[in-house]
Amino acid sequence: MNYREEGASARKAQTPALQPVPRPVSQARPPPNQKKGSRTPIVIIPAATTSLITMLNAKDLLQDLKFVTSEEKKKQGIQRDNEVLLQRRKDQIQPGGTTLSVTVPYRVIDQPLKLAPQDWDRVVAVFVQGPAWQFKGWPWLLPDGSPVDIFAKIRAFHLKYDEQKMDPNVQKWDVTVLELSHHKRHLDRPMFLKFWETLDRYMVKHKSHLRF
Secondary structure, three states: OOOOHHHHHHHHHOOOOOOOOOOHHHOOOOOOOOOOOOOOOOEEEOOOOOOOOOOHHHHHOOOOOOOOOHHHHHHHHOOOEEEEEEEEEEEEEOOOOOOEEEEEEEEEEOOOOHOOOHHHHEEEEEOOOHHHHHHHHOOOOOOOOOOOOHOOOOOEEEEOOOOOOOOHHHOOOOOOOOEEEOOOOHHHHHHHHHHHHHHHHHHHHOOOOOOO
């Protein structure tokens, strides 16, 4: 056998290239119950029982767009939940110009210190009571306890009766004031729609990665 033939034989004898071993299905894709990051926005309300918006009536106000006092909800036997999931109904304009009615979830809580660090990015609105101690333990709080930097990152609202005196803190903070009538319930809907319109404008600019 000459050298050329020997080389050819050697090449023939080489082990064929290894084929990639397929991964088990469990490794090839994440399990179906593995959670992706949530895109549901979070609204924080005061925990104080004197607040006009509480965990008892948040769904009436923000989902049904009508004011019902917390006292009325208690009389109805409504129990306080740790969180409320709103189903906001809104109209979306489609590419063809048609309007589609959709439902968008929002999470409402009054215990923000229980949020995980990554959840704060989903906080889009806070209802301000007035006293600065409402924000104790929050991210972005200034050393002197001032929450002004919080309002640069989260849209702030204050709910009050129209004849009620304005809280001095609310006057100086960047807060959208929503005024309720004691008796004219037909004014509730446009006032709460103002809340959603203001929040939508903020989210388009600052939180467009969330679902809204």
